[in-house]
Amino acid sequence: MGWAELFARVLGGESPVEIRAFDGSRTGPPGAEVCVEIRSPLALSHLAAAPGELGLARAYVTGAIEVHGDMYTALAAFPSIALEDVPPSLRRELLVKLAGYRLWWPVRPPAVEHRPRGLRRHSxxxxxxxxxxxxxxxxxxxxxxxxxxxxxxxxxxxxxxxxxxxxxxxxxxxxxxxxxxxxxxxxxxxxxxxxxxxxxxxxxxxxxxxxxxxxxxxxxxxxxxxxxxxxxxxxxxxxxxxxxxxxxxxxxxxxxxxxxxxxxxxxxxxxxxxxxxxxxxxxxxxxxxxxxxxxxxxxxxxxxxxxxxxxxxxxxxxxxxxxxxxxxxxxxxxxxxxxxxxxxxxxxxxxxxxxxxxxxxxxxxxxxxxxxxxxxxxxxxxxxxxxxxxxxxxxxxxxxxxxxxxxxxx
Structure with a gap:
């Protein structure tokens, strides 16, 4: 199974959005109004490291995922995303496919990510x-x-x-x-x-x-x-x-x-x-x-x-x-x-x-x-x-x- 098909399964459900991946695989209607491009294995590495919306956001912000077309249209096309709800068999498949890449694609949060530390909340x-x-x-x-x-x-x-x-x-x-x-x-x-x-x-x-x-x-x-x-x-x-x-x-x-x-x-x-x-x-x-x-x-x-x-x-x-x-x-x-x-x-x-x-x-x-x-x-x-x-x-x-x-x- 190619990366595009795996990514589509992770997102869940049929979508009017085309998905293309760096390995040449693709899924969804060709020439759709919106195309999601998986540019590297780092995209799914982010998902494995930070399940759900945070991993997807990191993948997009770093450029591992590109959205061609309108972002609002792309988001409206997908159901609510929560990788925690992905069946265990699919998660294992994802991790196995990533195993050969992890050493070459270390996952780091983007520099613009912010986590306040060391101070009382709302001080x-x-x-x-x-x-x-x-x-x-x-x-x-x-x-x-x-x-x-x-x-x-x-x-x-x-x-x-x-x-x-x-x-x-x-x-x-x-x-x-x-x-x-x-x-x-x-x-x-x-x-x-x-x-x-x-x-x-x-x-x-x-x-x-x-x-x-x-x-x-x-x-x-x-x-x-x-x-x-x-x-x-x-x-x-x-x-x-x-x-x-x-x-x-x-x-x-x-x-x-x-x-x-x-x-x-x-x-x-x-x-x-x-x-x-x-x-x-x-x-x-x-x-x-x-x-x-x-x-x-x-x-x-x-x-x-x-x-x-x-x-x-x-x-x-x-x-x-x-x-x-x-x-x-x-x-x-x-x-x-x-x-x-x-x-x-x-x-x-x-x-x-x-x-x-x-x-x-x-x-x-x-x-x-x-x-x-x-x-x-x-x-x-x-x-x-x-x-x-x-x-x-x-x-x-x-x-x-x-x-x-x-x-x-x-």
Whole structure:
């Protein structure tokens, strides 16, 4: 049996994808829209050394596997992959076939793989390290992927044909309206990224906005953009852990894409801290990725955990609502935007492909391949309800009064 047939059996099931291997073997429909090329025995060595998605990711990132055609289409064609479930007879066959190659093809993880060590999970120092790993890649690289909005969170599409930029503007404006922003108010944006929400609130609502981020490169980019847009009298972004914000008395807080980095054990202190930063009647909009339920663990798969978001944790939306409710907030509104995140990721994938050569030159081939794989897989995850995106709006009561309209005003 050739390598192509063996690889197809490992993946399981019939697939509309063509598979070709270095030994000349092939399987699947010739001339298919997508072709997976097994370039060396190292591909299956990675699978044997790290069963499941991590081994496949390592094989792709190192170039032992190449995908010709659209990555999203390729991933959608295969069933869920878990080498642990491969029948023992097939695993033995794989190991026997690899036996003649292992000495010549030592398996090493790619250099871009990251495993935090020696620090307490979600300590300030370790959070700073893992955020820097993901976000301090290159502002120029993120410009190629995210587009002019430089917004790395789920957009809100007013129509299915809206552009990514229109959808990101709509998202920021939806957050602003849910928070009831008005001229003269003070906004704190925790985990502010490149300052998109901060600048939107200042420019379109006359709000004095402070954003904080653990990424030094994000803060530098944001401060420059704020100055160039003439918003320095209203907007500011600091390189700072949100837990080190000393100011209080904010009228509103936006948390867009931070909670995924907080962790279950820290949720009570996180929401309590934000509650205490608000004036009575102030609102919090918490926007984050969630699990659809509690039937599987909070930590991501090994590929996402090693290559994309080390220490990331996803909770069911009910856990977040309960944590908000138990730490001072009256929850007023909640909605799931998972289809919007699938559309957002499709836009980012298209941007990466359109600027592939520039992205590779800026961040390196290994990291660009990580992003191609990660974003296509996440798009599929949102479409298939493996993950969701929820916005939850809470109010710090003024005694028993919420200062909230009888019906939502947005």
């Amino acid at each position: 300030k120092r370790r959070d700073s390290e893992v955020i820097s790993y993901h976000y301090d890649v290159s502002n120029r690289f993120y410009e190629w992927v995210l587009g002019p909005s430089m917004t790395y969170t789920c957009a809100v599409y007013p129509t299915a044909t809206s552009t990514l930029e229109e959808a990101q503007f709509t998202k920021h404006d939806l957050v602003a309206r849910k928070l009831g922003l008005r001229e003269g108010m003070r906004l704190l944006d925790v985990g502010c990224g490149w300052g998109g929400m901060v600048m939107h609130a200042a420019e379109h609502y006359g709000v004095r906005a402070l954003g904080v981020t653990l990424s030094r490169q994000q803060a530098q980019w944001a401060q420059k953009a704020i100055a160039e847009r003439g918003l320095a009298d209203l907007a500011e972004v600091r390189h700072l852990d949100y837990r080190d914000v000393t100011e209080t008395g904010f009228d509103a807080i936006s948390s867009i894409g931070l909670t995924e980095h907080v962790g279950l054990k820290q949720l009570p202190s996180y929401f309590s801290f934000l509650h205490d930063k608000l004036v009575p009647g102030g609102r919090l909009l918490n926007h984050c990725i969630t699990r659809p339920d509690g039937s599987y663990g909070a930590r991501p798969g090994k590929f996402i955990g090693r290559y994309v978001f080390p220490d990331g944790e996803l909770e069911p939306v009910g856990t977040l609502v309960s944590a908000m409710n138990d730490n001072g907030f009256e929850v007023r509104h909640e909605e799931n935007l998972r289809e919007h995140y699938a559309l957002t990721l499709a836009g980012w994938c298209a941007n990466l492909e359109a600027h592939w050569d520039e992205a590779v030159a800026e961040a390196g081939l290994d990291r660009a391949r990580v992003w191609r794989l990660y974003m296509a897989a996440c798009r599929l995850g949102f479409e298939r309800n493996v993950v969701q995106l929820h916005q939850v709006l809470g109010v710090r009561l003024d005694g028993t009064t919420a200062h909230y309209p009888l019906r939502p005003s947005w």
